[in-house]
Amino acid sequence: MQNDEVVVLVANAKGRARVDKFVSYTIDADLYSPEGSFSFECDSKYDMNRGNLCQIFVNRKCVMAGIIDTVRRSLSRSGPKMEIEGRSVASVLADSSVTKFGTLPRTLPQLAERLVKDLPFLSRKDFVFNSGSDKDKIKRKFVELSPGDSVFDVLKKAANSLGFLFWASPDGSLVFDKPVERGKADFRIHAFENGEEMDYIEGSVTETLNGQHSLIKVIGESQDDSDIKYVAASVKNDDFPFYRPLVVNWNENEGPAKKTAELQLATEKASAIQLEYTMSGHSQNGIPWTINAFCDVEDHYNGAVDSYLIKRRTFTLSRSEGKRTRLELQPGGSL
Structure with missing residues (x-):
């Protein structure tokens, strides 16, 4: 496993501070949340303050642009400690x-x-x-x-x-x-049926019927010259094992009824299967794991063989586990 380089560059009053030695850290990004977050613990003192802008790099590629929210400095007989917390600029x-x-x-x-x-x-x-x-x-x-x-x-x-x-x-x-349902995969995860060869530390695949439907029907009213007309659009989920319909209220201000139905179906399908993997290091072939990228999964043991969208990615460092990456994946196409 390669030793992924993590560097934090902080814009301060004197120019720029560079942090590249850590006791621990967590760097979290979620496709569906604007507030990516980060926290670092160091055993040295650095020139940074709350409100400073920073950039976090893995293998010289920026993985988060953020704002420091909290700086905590402490000193004990075991030595100095500095803790930094913040969130992405989008926060x-x-x-x-x-x-x-x-x-x-x-x-x-x-x-x-x-x-x-x-x-x-x-x-x-x-x-x-x-x-x-x-x-x-x-x-x-x-x-x-x-x-x-x-x-x-x-x-x-x-x-x-x-x-x-x-x-x-x-x-x-x-x-x-546009949310992408399918795309060229930038990453790959695999494990054979017998579990003897796999490139992840831990992996799980959860499939659920909760919140899923076999038929989605959009029904509403359209007023045109005082003439009320009932309009409807419907889509089927051929992957659902039995009949369970859903009726969604709609009005013409929301755009085409067919699009409303299709977006509802895409959202349901995306939540029907959730994959979680813990990987060694922070990259694959030198490229940092990232959100909104597709990953080809060939996990025969857990029953997932397809291309999935990385919706959440968390880099961590600890003394007990070293550098790891936690990934959450789902089918593409959801808003």
Whole structure:
């Protein structure tokens, strides 16, 4: 196993501090949460303070851009200790409420620019608009605000209404893109049926029927010239073993009924099977494990042979276990 290099660069008042010696750490990123988090424990004192920006690198590749929230220094007879905690830069969106009400722009680029105008660390250039996400017009009901709404919630709601995923990439970019059901795999996990050869420390596959349905039917009302018409769309889940229907309320402001049904089905299928693996080190062939990437799984013992999306990744270091990576995977296509 290669010795993956972990380095933290902190922007401070004197320029930059470099941290590359740790007692322990945890670096956590989740595709469906804006608040990636990190914590470090060191036995040396470094020049850093709460509010400092930092970048975390594994094998010279940025795996998180963050803000230091907490710095704790202590001294005992066993020596000095410094503990650092923080979250990704995207946490600014989750922590900040929208303060300016009124009519908001109805395209994602204009909406993002308006909402982050007064926020620190972020600007329009930090947003990436893929798959035509900068073109579609948002229905007005999806940019209506309530007191207490966070900037992240408003952007996520607007993006999801158009069928786009809104997520924070490891380098700090804020990305609008279509959820991908299938893609070229960047990683591979395998274990043979007899368990004699496997490249993970521990692995599990959980399959469930909870929250799943065989048929999803979307029903609502459309008002046109005082003439009420019932409209419906339906999709089937051919993988479900018996008949269990779901009826979802819908109105025409939510977009095409068929899309609503298909997104519901994709979400259910993604939660039907969950994979968890613990790997040695932080990379495969020198490439750090990352979220929103596909991994070919050939785990005959646990009954999973397919390509799955990495939805959560946690790097850890401890004296007892060394460097490890915990992965959570699921089928692609979910918002």
